Amino acid sequence: MLPNGWEWCKLEDIVSFGGGKTPAMDNKEYWHNGNHLWVTSKDMKCSHITNSLMKITDKALEIMTIYERGTLLVVTRSGILRHTLPISILETPATVNQDLKAISPHIKDLSEYLYIVIKANEHFILKEYHKDGTTVDSIDFDKFKCLPIPLAPITEQRRIIAETKHWFTLIEQINQDKSDLQTIINQIKNKILSLAIHGKLVPQAPNDEPASELLKRINPKAEITCDNAQYRKIPKNWCACKLVDICSFLSRGKSPKYSEEDKTYPVFAQKCNLKDGGVSLEQAKFLDPSTINKWNEVYKLQTGDILVNSTGTGTVGRTRLFNTNCLGNYPFVVPDSHVSVVRVLKSICPQYVYTYISSDSIQRYMEENLAGSTNQKELYIGVLENMHIFLPPLAEQYRIVAKIEKLFSSLNNIQKALEV
Structure with a gap:
């Protein structure tokens, strides 16, 4: 059951799809002094696109399609993993290789909302739409095009996007804080070892x-x-x-x-x-x-x-x-x-x-x-x-080791908790 004002539709009903290719790598006319971004599956990192993108020339663009800002890119083959679906929204126009599909909403304002819906269905897509019997990991794109989309009224879409961004920001901050804490823990471990080898970790007898x-x-x-x-x-x-x-x-x-x-x-x-x-x-x-x-x-x-x-x-x-x-x-x-x-x-x-x-x-x-x-x-x-x-002294060697094991055990427990 959907809330009042919502409607079910298929993804293909509200977007158009595009693909890409790889221009001949040995043709300098396609690559030398290129100025059009070319995105590959290797550039897609779960929810963002790396900055180290290759570029193609105007000549190569004659056989390629350039997708505008706001287009969704999703990896559908060669490099997708069963536990993640790399997808992102283009910030600048770009072309893509054959491992990606471009999703262009008929209404540009739908981009961020569709990104949220697709990410919310990530595990379902990877499980139910996985293409078996192929030499590379891939998604059955015909099934993916029919992904059910709960289409909310535009005002509610905006509220959903704003609320999701709020929580994503908090999650990113938590992840950064966890990373900072991991760094601090490693620094503490190094300090403990330094104190140990200079006779400052345990008292002398x-x-x-x-x-x-x-x-x-x-x-x-x-x-x-x-x-x-x-x-x-x-x-x-x-x-x-x-x-x-x-x-x-x-x-x-x-x-x-x-x-x-x-x-x-x-x-x-x-x-x-x-x-x-x-x-x-x-x-x-x-x-x-x-x-x-x-x-x-x-x-x-x-x-x-x-x-x-x-x-x-x-x-x-x-x-x-x-x-x-x-x-x-x-x-x-x-x-x-x-x-x-x-x-x-x-x-x-x-x-x-x-x-x-x-x-x-x-x-x-x-x-x-x-x-x-x-x-x-x-x-x-x-x-x-x-x-x-x-x-x-030998007895102190063993006291030092026992103290390090005790301290490291506590720090390791914190690190394990951060991985949850």
């Missing part, structure tokens, strides 16, 4: 065995750094040393020979260090079984190993803590040559060292000491070996 004594006991050959500048930054019972002095294994992995058929022995690569945190072997490739004897036991990853991506702009320096829980039914996993393994001595807390390497100051240290070209940055193992580390 005078009866703890000094870190210098611990280091002499576990590695008599370790060189304890004694310059005053270093010691002014850390508490009395701490010491400074090189990362290599507290490691039982510090090395990059090897270049493996892969198997296309055998899926028994996974190889840990950079993409296994997930961008959003944690590790996963879902994208791992697998060793050729005939090469297993070339991998010493020391290369098999262990719980507590700190893994550092060591090659490639954008991923180099990414640090994760390994746990054999991710192995599942795999017998073991070995690292490839693009990943460095930091395995600390038994009397050192690996979670603390992971915290240290993950901190902003150490991430900057690694970034500033990369080698190689712009597109293929390298973190050489010597940079890790010579990295200075501020080492607390």
Whole structure:
């Protein structure tokens, strides 16, 4: 039932439809010094059009249609996702490619109202009008043209548009506030790590065995750094040393020979260090079984190993803590040559060292000491070996880790709530 004064109609009854195409990309007459916007499915971002649009020339316009301001554009194929329907209203005249349909209302004032109605029916359209059996995700456009439209009187349309804009503005503000809060949370996490590695996160216990004594006991050959500048930054019972002095294994992995058929022995690569945190072997490739004897036991990853991506702009320096829980039914996993393994001595807390390497100051240290070209940055193992580390007493290492876990748990709960 519709309110008095409303009427049902089909979308095709109140609009005209248009399409587009892609002018030959190798024809400079169509593209050189173009001045007419050309919108593609890649330019459509849910409810807006990006600013990085290509432009076609007057010559190309001879075989194209230009749509006026106020025309609705909707992605109907090649790039639509089942959970969103990219649609927007043109702010300036433009042409489109073959993945978009242009919807031109017979009455221009209908544009914003139709946008609201179509967005309100987004899930219905994607579910009921989805075109099966095609090579690309697409909407059955013949069905879409018949979309039922509850047509309100023009004055009520204006009220609906005004009220919807009001709520959209609030939603956008909330989303921006959530994004700002996410940024603040990440800044707080970085600050917590900074406090932790400088001895300012938990109180010191005078009866703890000094870190210098611990280091002499576990590695008599370790060189304890004694310059005053270093010691002014850390508490009395701490010491400074090189990362290599507290490691039982510090090395990059090897270049493996892969198997296309055998899926028994996974190889840990950079993409296994997930961008959003944690590790996963879902994208791992697998060793050729005939090469297993070339991998010493020391290369098999262990719980507590700190893994550092060591090659490639954008991923180099990414640090994760390994746990054999991710192995599942795999017998073991070995690292490839693009990943460095930091395995600390038994009397050192690996979670603390992971915290240290993950901190902003150490991430900057690694970034500033990369080698190689712009597109293929390298973190050489010597940079890790010579990295200075501020080492607390063992008991304090564990207190620091426990405090970080408690604080991060609260912050993670807030972040999860923001994602709802």
